[in-house]
Every structure is written in structure tokens, then in C-alpha cells.
Amino acid sequence: MKVVVCIKQTPSTTAVLTVDDSGHVSWDDPGGKPNILNPWDEYSIEEGVRLKENHGASDVIALTVGPDESKNALKTCLAMGCTQAELVTDPSFEGSDTVGTARILAAAINNIGDVDIALFGKQAIDGDTGLTPVQTARKLGWTPLTFVSAIKEIGDGQITVERLVDDGKETVTASLPVVINVVKEINEPRYPSLMGIRKANRANIPELGAADLSIDGGVGSAASKVDWSHIYAIPPREGSCEIIEADSVEEQARLLADKLFEEKVI
Amino acid sequence: MDFQLTEEQREFKHIVHDFVFKELRPMARHTDETGEFNWTAVKKMGPMGLLGLEVPEKYGGAELDAISVAIAVEELGWGCASTALAVAAHNGLALGPIVNFGSEALKEQWLPDLATGRGKLGCLSLTEPGAGSDLQGGVRTTAVVEGDSWIIDGAKMWMTNASISDVMVVLCRTDQAGGSHSLSHILVPSDTPGITIGAPEKKMGLKGSPTHAVTFDEVRVPLENVVGEVGRGLQQTLATLDSGRVGIGALALGIGQAAYEEAIKYAEERQTFGKTIAHHQAIQWMLADAATELQAARLMVYWAAWLRGWGRPYTQEAAMAKLFATEVSERVCRNAIQIHGGYGYSSEFEVERMYRDTRLMTIGEGTSEIQRLVIARHILNL
Ligand SMILES: Cc1cc2nc3c(=O)[nH]c(=O)nc-3n(C[C@H](O)[C@H](O)[C@H](O)COP(=O)(O)OP(=O)(O)OC[C@H]3O[C@@H](n4cnc5c(N)ncnc54)[C@H](O)[C@@H]3O)c2cc1C
Numbered sequence: 001m002k003v004v005v006c007i008k009q010t011p012s013t014t015a016v017l018t019v020d021d022s023g024h025v026s027w028d029d030p031g032g033k034p035n036i037l038n039p040w041d042e043y044s045i046e047e048g049v050r051l052k053e054n055h056g057a058s059d060v061i062a063l064t065v066g067p068d069e070s071k072n073a074l075k076t077c078l079a080m081g082c083t084q085a086e087l088v089t090d091p092s093f094e095g096s097d098t099v100g101t102a103r104i105l106a107a108a109i110n111n112i113g114d115v116d117i118a119l120f121g122k123q124a125i126d127g128d129t130g131l132t133p134v135q136t137a138r139k140l141g142w143t144p145l146t147f148v149s150a151i152k153e154i155g156d157g158q159i160t161v162e163r164l165v166d167d168g169k170e171t172v173t174a175s176l177p178v179v180i181n182v183v184k185e186i187n188e189p190r191y192p193s194l195m196g197i198r199k200a201n202r203a204n205i206p207e208l209g210a211a212d213l214s215i216d217g218g219v220g221s222a223a224s225k226v227d228w229s230h231i232y233a234i235p236p237r238e239g240s241c242e243i244i245e246a247d248s249v250e251e252q253a254r255l256l257a258d259k260l261f262e263e264k265v266i
Numbered sequence: 267m268d269f270q271l272t273e274e275q276r277e278f279k280h281i282v283h284d285f286v287f288k289e290l291r292p293m294a295r296h297t298d299e300t301g302e303f304n305w306t307a308v309k310k311m312g313p314m315g316l317l318g319l320e321v322p323e324k325y326g327g328a329e330l331d332a333i334s335v336a337i338a339v340e341e342l343g344w345g346c347a348s349t350a351l352a353v354a355a356h357n358g359l360a361l362g363p364i365v366n367f368g369s370e371a372l373k374e375q376w377l378p379d380l381a382t383g384r385g386k387l388g389c390l391s392l393t394e395p396g397a398g399s400d401l402q403g404g405v406r407t408t409a410v411v412e413g414d415s416w417i418i419d420g421a422k423m424w425m426t427n428a429s430i431s432d433v434m435v436v437l438c439r440t441d442q443a444g445g446s447h448s449l450s451h452i453l454v455p456s457d458t459p460g461i462t463i464g465a466p467e468k469k470m471g472l473k474g475s476p477t478h479a480v481t482f483d484e485v486r487v488p489l490e491n492v493v494g495e496v497g498r499g500l501q502q503t504l505a506t507l508d509s510g511r512v513g514i515g516a517l518a519l520g521i522g523q524a525a526y527e528e529a530i531k532y533a534e535e536r537q538t539f540g541k542t543i544a545h546h547q548a549i550q551w552m553l554a555d556a557a558t559e560l561q562a563a564r565l566m567v568y569w570a571a572w573l574r575g576w577g578r579p580y581t582q583e584a585a586m587a588k589l590f591a592t593e594v595s596e597r598v599c600r601n602a603i604q605i606h607g608g609y610g611y612s613s614e615f616e617v618e619r620m621y622r623d624t625r626l627m628t629i630g631e632g633t634s635e636i637q638r639l640v641i642a643r644h645i646l647n648l
Binding site: 033034075079190191192193194195197198201 | 273274277278280281282284285310313314315316323328329330334338
């Protein structure tokens with residue numbers, strides 16, 4: 001069984017997003033922390049590694065589309081136990097929207113060949129769209145299984161998973177190959193190991209470009225349907241504060257409740 | 267000359283820092299208040315390699331270079347000194363002699379579980395009621411050969427990790443005649459009949475690192491359990507303490523760094539006389555001194571570790587690094603409390619715990635006085 005885990009490198013969780021008056025965006029960490037593996041992807045990597053440990057997956061390949069620097073996130077995946085990593089990078093990919101990225105990922109997954117499961121995190125902490133997994137499934141023509149909170153069974157070309165849906169949990173079975181995006185309830189990701197880091201540093205991470213994947217159009221900023229023409233900082237929220245004075249706590253609580261009813265908060 | 271960490275060392279530092287930030291630091295106060303050992307975090311350290319820092323990969327360890335080890339211990343100390351001490355003692359004091367001097371059979375039997383967190387921890391047992399700084403003259407615990415076994419009798423003190431251990435490396439007198447070749451290291455499984463582990467000592471700090479008095483009453487282990495050579499126990503101990511001292515220096519550095527960061531944070535928030543206290547020169551000077559001394563201590567710790575990594579003599583440099591880093595740490599923690607004013611004396615603030623925790627560092631693994639004695643012997647060729 002071959003598993004691909006699609007990951008992304010994102011700013012650190014403590015990085016601060018700022019937009020200046022001319023719409024120029026910067027996203028730097030005040031403490032100088034480097035970019036990281038998207039935290040949501042830690043769960044899909046963990047699940048991929050568990051498929052190797054518990055379900056006999058032969059390959060768990062971390063795959064990303066991004067600049068050369070994304071190799072650092074791939075190294076983290078190797079240090080967590082992925083068997084291989086692959087970087088897909090090309091100047092023509094720059095500015096792709098999620099459909100463009102899905103097109104590239106699908107081409108890369110087809111290029112790897114014989115993949116049974118493509119795992120994704122729920123979303124990436126930078127764009128936060130959560131669109132790429134289903135779009136990739138669509139491009140591949142595979143069944144998307146979204147918001148998966150447990151992989152129950154794999155066998156006879158089928159997979160059974162538990163999905164976390166709005167009003168509860170749902171168990172579904174689908175034929176392989178499938179695209180899965182996982183929620184954080186699925187596992188507790190391990191930390192990368194020091195031995196793993198050393199191995200990752202020695203690993204050869206292949207780079208593929210548009211020509212290698214025969215991608216011709218439909219990607220990059222020209223094909224993007226997303227319009228970034230006006231970027232501005234969110235205006236600070238206006239608010240006011242009122243302190244309710246009364247002789248007793250009970251009276252304060254009553255006044256507060258009245259107020260909340262009045263404002264239709266409750 | 268190159269003052270940069272390698273890329274790999276920087277990556278190790280990030281990973282350990284991130285782990286410590288999430289798993290140790292938030293629990294440090296709870297660990298101190300309850301005295302409960304933080305097994306949850308320590309169990310997660312196994313697969314990461316933090317429980318087998320210098321253990322060869324073939325036994326499941328991380329096989330790190332000496333500087334990476336110092337970095338890891340510093341980071342652990344930054345997050346929770348109690349847990350850091352337990353882990354540093356496990357790695358340096360207990361596994362150190364097994365890795366460096368132990369037989370292949372002992373390594374194969376013990377290292378794979380101890381280095382990966384499948385087992386519990388290890389400890390090194392040198393100190394006795396009548397033997398601390400002076401081990402050669404003071405150790406009374408004996409091991410005598412009877413058939414194919416050692417029979418161990420005696421009482422040890424201050425054994426870090428005893429109650430949370432699988433094995434103890436015990437310094438025993440194997441030659442009643444005395445002298446520098448009368449001691450040996452013997453590996454004793456902690457559940458061997460005849461061992462009594464006392465209640466945890468009540469301590470000023472490091473409350474989440476259990477320390478115990480342990481008695482040995484006709485404790486029988488196979489002759490093969492001698493670690494290294496019979497009669498080389500003192501020399502092996504001194505070699506182990508050399509590297510342990512770099513570790514304690516690094517740990518103290520981590521505590522000092524944490525206290526310094528707390529002091530900066532507080533100084534930038536607290537207002538007096540119409541400005542933050544960071545704007546008062548008296549506070550600035552304490553912070554500037556702390557930054558300078560921590561930097562110097564870090565260079566000394568790395569320097570000693572670097573020498574060790576290259577297999578060069580480093581006994582004097584290890585003693586200097588331990589002496590300086592531990593005393594700096596104490597001063598930095600003391601001043602961090604001073605900067606916090608009354609709040610610094612309250613256990614609601616982290617610096618109070620750090621001050622209590624770092625106090626041990628100038629005592630354990632050779633007091634500051636003993637470090638000066640080691641340094642003086644080297645510089646005076648005594
Ligand atoms: C929390 C904790 C954990 C510990 N963990 C361990 C452990 O895991 N394993 C272990 O074996 N031990 C452990 N110890 C023991 C520790 O290593 C000893 O306490 C230390 O070596 C000092 O020995 P001592 O207490 O017997 O003091 P002493 O040797 O009695 O020293 C008393 C005082 O005399 C000074 N002094 C002694 N000799 C000289 C000299 N020649 N010149 C000048 N001054 C001198 C000392 O510096 C000190 O100030 C631990 C101790 C503590 C508190």
C-alpha cells in the first residue's frame with residue numbers, strides 16, 4: 001500500500017500578519033522562528049506513519065508544492081517517519097489558487113503511481129480555505145473522505161473511516177484509492193526524533209517541475225480565479241465597556257441578565 | 267574559529283525547544299507543587315531520542331555529539347529543572363558509564379529499553395551518608411564475590427531517580443585494602459531483592475525529581491554486572507562526572523536563561539514612577555549583567571563540550587564551565603526575583619521556583635569548592 005501525504009509549509013504559529021498601507025503583506029515571526037510544517041498536517045503525517053506501522057503501508061511519501069525552502073517542512077515529515085519526500089516546484093506555479101495547486105498535486109500523485117491513499121490536513125493555517133483536498137480528489141477522480149477522525153479498517157480494496165460531522169460521527173466505506181483529510185481528533189502527532197532529523201538531512205529529496213509532470217497551463221497566477229486586487233488590514237474593532245454597579249452580586253447578575261436580554265444576546 | 271552551531275544542531279535545538287515549550291514548561295509549576303514526576307512528557311522523550319542522547323543508534327539511541335547534548339539539556343532546564351535533572355542524570359550519570367565502559371552484553375540487555383522510554387530511567391549511586399566530595403576515602407558500600415555473584419551491602423544517599431528507575435549503577439568498594447583502585451561500578455536492577463528505597467527526600471527545590479536514600483542488604487547480582495573493569499570505579503566515576511559537569515552547567519544555563527527571560531518580560535510591564543521599571547538604570551544593569559554572564563557561561567559550556575567531542579582533555583574546562591555557569595545561574599535567578607520585587611518572592615511567579623531549583627547546581631556532581639579544587643590542581647600542577 002502506497003500512501004502520499006500532501007503537506008504545506010506555513011509561517012510559524014506565533015508569526016504576525018501585517019498589511020501596510022500599500023497592501024504589502026508580511027508574515028514574520030517576532031522571535032525569528034522559521035516557517036514550519038502546517039500544524040494541521042502533523043495529524044495527517046502521523047496518520048500516514050501509523051498506516052506504515054499498523055497497516056503495513058510500504059511507502060509514506062510526503063509531497064509538497066512550494067518554493068525550495070519548503071524542503072525544511074519535508075524534512076520534518078521525514079524526521080517524523082515518512083519514508084520519502086518529494087518537492088514539486090516551478091516558477092510557473094507561483095500564484096496558483098487552490099484549483100491550480102490541486103491540479104499540480106494530482107499530477108504529482110499520478111506521477112508517483114499506484115497510490116492508494118492521499119492524506120491531507122484539515123486546512124493550512126495561512127490560507128485557511130480547506131479546499132485543496134476535495135479539489136485534488138476531483139482532479140484525480142477519487143472519492144474524497146473529509147473530516148476523518150479515525151481509520152477503522154483497510155482491506156479488499158476498501159477503506160472504512162469515521163467522519164466527524166456537525167451532528168455526530170458517521171462511519172463510511174469507500175473503494176480505494178481515496179483522498180482523506182483528517183481532523184485533529186484522529187491522533188496525537190509524535191514529535192520529530194533527533195535520529196530522524198539526522199536521517200532527513202542525509203535524505204535526497206527529489207524536485208520535480210512542470211515539465212516532469214507534463215503540466216501545461218491551468219496553474220500559476222494567470223490561471224488563478226482568486227482576485228487579490230485589494231488587500232487591506234482588518235480595521236480595528238470598535239467596542240465599549242460598561243461596568244454594572246450594584247449593591248450585591250445578585251443584583252449585578254440580575255442587571256446583567258436584563259441587559260443581555262435587551263441586547264438580544266441571550 | 268567558528269562560533270556557529272551546525273544546521274543540524276540548530277534543528278535539534280528547535281525540536282527540543284518546541285517539545286519543552288509544549289510539554290514541560292506548562293507543567294513545571296504543577297511538577298514542583300505536587301512533586302509528581304512528569305512521566306507523560308518523559309515517555310514522549312523516548313521515541314525522540316532524548317532518553318538516549320549519547321547511546322549509539324544501534325541500541326536505539328540518538329548518538330548525538332557533545333554540543334548537541336549540551337543544547338538538549340539546556341533546553342530541558344529552560345522548561346522544567348526537575349524533569350531536566352532526572353533526564354540529565356539518566357543520560358549522563360547512568361547510561362554514560364554503561365555506554366562508555368559496559369560490556370557488550372550489558373549494553374544489549376539494558377540500553378534498548380532505557381534509551382527509548384520503553385523502560386524506566388537509570389541512576390548512578392556514588393554518595394553515601396559519610397561520602398560525598400571524598401569518595402575514595404568515604405565509600406563504605408561493599409561488593410564481595412561469592413560464587414558467580416557479587417554480594418552488595420551498604421547504604422547510599424541522594425540517589426536521583428532511584429524510585430523511577432530500572433537500574434542503578436552503584437559505586438562499591440571491591441577491595442578492602444583501599445586506595446584508588448579499590449572501587450568498582452556494579453549494575454544492579456532496581457527490583458533486586460535486598461534493595462530498600464527510602465521515601466523521597468524533602469528538598470528546597472527540584473521537587474519533581476525524586477531523590478532517595480537506598481540501602482543494600484545482601485543484594486546479589488551476577489559477576490558480569492560489573493561495569494567496566496573491577497577496581498576502575500573511581501576513575502570511571504571521575505570521567506563520568508567530567509561529562510556530567512558539562513551537563514549540569516548546561517542545565518543551570520537553561521534555568522538562568524528562563525529566569526532572565528521572565529525578568530525582561532516583567533521589567534517591560536511593571537510601571538513605577540511613571541515608567542516601566544526597564545527604564546530604571548538599576549534594573550537595566552541587572553539585565554545587562556545577566557545577558558553578559560549567561561553569554562559567557564554558554565560559551566564556556568559549549569567550549570568544554572567541544573573539547574569533549576574532539577576527545578581532547580577537558581577536565582579543567584568542564585570544572586570551569588560548571589563552576590561559572592551554576593554560579594551565574596544562581597545570580598541571575600536571584601536578580602530575577604529582585605526585579606520582580608515582592609511578586610518575585612511569591613510562588614505565583616516562575617522565578618521563585620527557578621531560584622530554589624538552581625540552588626542545587628552549585629552542589630550536585632561536585633560542589634563549587636570541589637570545582638575550584640580541580641581547577642587549582644590543574645593550573646598549579648598539583
Ligand atoms: C538533589 C540532589 C541530587 C543528588 N543526586 C545524586 C545522585 O544521583 N547520585 C549521587 O551519587 N549523589 C547525588 N547527590 C549527592 C551530591 O553529589 C553530593 O551532595 C555532593 O557531591 C556533595 O557531597 P556531600 O553532600 O557529602 O558534601 P561534603 O562532601 O560533606 O561537603 C560539605 C562542604 O564541604 C566542602 N568541601 C568538601 N571537601 C572539600 C575540600 N577538599 N576542600 C574544600 N571544601 C570542601 C563542600 O564544597 C561543601 O561545601 C545529590 C545531591 C542532591 C542534593
